[in-house]
Amino acid sequence: MKRTELKADEYHPYYSPYMEILGDAELMEALSSSATELEELIIDLPREKMSYSYAEGKWTVAEILLHLIDAERVFQYRALRFARKDMTDLPGFEQDDYVKYSNAEKRTKKDILEEFKAVRSSSLNLFGSFSEDTLLQKGTANQSYMSVRALGFVLSGHVRHHMKIIRERYLD
Template sequence: MNQRPASNEYAAYHEQYVSLVPEGDLLQLMSQQIKETTDLLRNITDAQGEYRYAPGKWSLKEVIGHMSDTERIMSYRLLRFSRGDQTPLPGFEQDTYVNGAAFELHSVQDLLEELTAVRHATLYQLHGLTDEAWGRAGKFSNNDVTVKGIAYIIAGHQLHHRKIIEELYLSQL
């Protein structure tokens, strides 16, 4: 998949993620991206994983867990729409998911392994799509989105959080 989605293939809110995705083969990028993300965080200790750059902000462990949760949810949406199911889907409240997850009980390494497993599952799903399926659409959070749009949102979401991790977390550790 080398063709970027048009702006009408995802909600305006998601432009902040889609715009981060560089030109090129999306699936190759997503495969490389997970390696880069795990390499970046591989040597983080569990104590460092508890770091919060400000009161009330997520810990580094919570950010990693959030990336997995969000990719799972977006991949589920992608699955539904790619198979032709156009049932509108609701949004989700990210803070509720983070607060309910108890990511602090997990090691950073376990969270990274989970993130990698989730990404591999997403890639398997994307590799199996036909050209027709990439163009199918559905609605979530009251916004129309194509399968291609969701795939770019997934890739951009991880890039977005990796930038935050580099700038606000790792720069302070």
């Protein structure tokens, strides 16, 4: 299924930039390629760049990567709940608090990348297991309606969004 097949009622407009950055991508390919692209961006990054922040109060590269891992886990959980037709309204999460307690400064680049690859592998397995009907299931999280398939695209677009920020604000 392609990103352009999503309907406007399948995700909150907040996620539109994540969707648009994917163009006409296919779900499983977007999940796979965004992970590969992130690894290629980070693998040769000098160690000192992992603790770099371009401005006061902005996250470091390590914190961004751990944010991606945390968000991936949250969105996986939402996708699983919606796929299983659990209609419980799920709460949001405060990303800044998650980052604050991530212990990013104590983690190595290798360790963080290995964790990201493991979590993304889990996402690939999860979304690969869903039927077309399951991908259409919807639920509510953070007071917003969302489909399972939209969550998969959000995962990919979220990574690409942060890669763009890293390139523009951290690598120049």
